Amino acid sequence: MQPLLYDRTLDTLFMVWWSGFYAVLLGIPLGVLLHLTHRGAILQNIVVNKVLGAIVNIGRSFPFLILIVVLIPFTRFLVGVSIGPTGAVVPLVIAAVPFFARLVEAALREVDHGLVEAAHAMGGGTWTIVFKVLLPQALPALIAGVTTLVIQLIGYSAIAGAVGGGGLGDLAYTYGYQQYETPLMIATVVELILLVTLVQVLGDRLVRRLAQRGTRASSLRVGLRRTRPEEPAAVTEAA
């Protein structure tokens, strides 16, 4: 039982890691493009904005299970297989990119327009606005988005597992549910809960640290020091 659990955990991590990696890689540019093509934005282009928006909405409204099935030929074409962890990565990415792109778009929308205006006044172009203003300023929100994305992917990967993707979902379903190995099923579910909790806690911590830049000491020391009693010196030291 243990080696099985271990193997399947690695499968899940494989799926979540690679689909997360590609979703971030593709979702950020898509989200940036959605943001920049809005009415009144620097690259205002209503047609592009509407078309991209429609594609994203379609991608997001597909039930994941159906998406897997629909994508089988495409998956086989792209990675050679349609089952197993590798085969699951393709539908996971397709489902995750639009989801993450919307999170990116929302994060960028929260950036104070005055900052964009200041960059314009300095003579900055689109490149400057995106890479020196929008993305760095939205970083805490983007990290929070990645946290949400990863948790979503853990959930999706369990669904993918149940239809042949492997991983913890498959384990819980085929061994735990179909073969009545209740302890194994419980162990799998507990592991998924722990995984999700871990991601959320780490993500929140990172977001907090980035968002509080300047309001308290921003270095790693804070994390270590928090175990000690209140330390009012931290703020002045950072100044």
Added chain:
Amino acid sequence: MTEFPVITTSGLTKVYRSGDREVTALDGVDLHVREGEVYGVIGQSGAGKSTLIRCLNLLERPTSGTVTVAGQELTSLAGRGQRASAPLRAARSHIGMVFQHFNLLSSRTVQDNVELPLEILKVDRRERSRKALELLDLVGLADKAKAYPAQLSGGQKQRVGIARALAGDPKVLLSDEATSALDPETTRSILQLLRDLNRKLGLTIVLITHEMDVVKSICDSAALMKNGRVVEQGTVAELLATPGSELARELFPVGGEPSAEDRTVVDITFHGAAATRPVISELSRTYNVDISILGAAMDTVGGKQVGRMRIELPGRFEENVVPIGFLREQGLQVDVADVTAEAVDEAVTPVPAGAPRKEGAK
């Protein structure tokens, strides 16, 4: 200060359209800002001053008219749509701008904020750092280079904003209500800094504000905006010497209501030597009239000592023509206040609508 105009706008008009409604924010503004002066644009909110300053670096595209800054006609450089052309961006990088809400990047340290315009100008790392530290020193924040904006007070943030605005070695600094979010004491120190920079670097500053005190304390010239138009502009000294100038009255108000009907209320402005002569007692003795002083004030405006007094003479204006003439002969600026008869205006030069009643004599 020279006579060379560093900023000129002609016929600047901005019309906002939303649906089928049109709002004219700027209505044919001709502005002339001379090199090295501090130029204040004052007006109530909605008068169009914010639109005006944002048109000076084309953050806002004027509907028509031209903007020329440091000999370069910016309106001819503008690209299509929202995107700025490369020449316009290059021109903007040499026009500094500071904002009411500072607009500092919270993700960057103070020093990195000041370096941002230099990054845009592709200055190399070492030179960026040197310049940023030099500018922070200039605004008195050398010790805060590694701090984040969230750790600074409002006044300190605005100093960082000013340092950042100076990074591109601008000839012109645009200040969009830079002190409006600050308390009075911090406002004074920021204005002092702007004044120092103006003197030290020969920097031309255009500032917009709704606070008369700002104009009073640092401006060489001023313009008054109403409903998208500049209704008065000139040097502060000229404005004060213009009879009936609304800006002068605002800069330097004297109050006081007449004590009864059939009195003539006269505002007298004293400049320089005239301020020290005993004109009021001379007037009283020569014409044997009783004069009541309704209000008086002395102040420094644009670095010059100016006095203003509101007096009341018995009888209607017609009965007081001779004493008023006497005051004029003494080299004083005399405005007959609104409370007198309508007949006064008809004989003199036309007054713009809304301006206080006055005599046209210089």
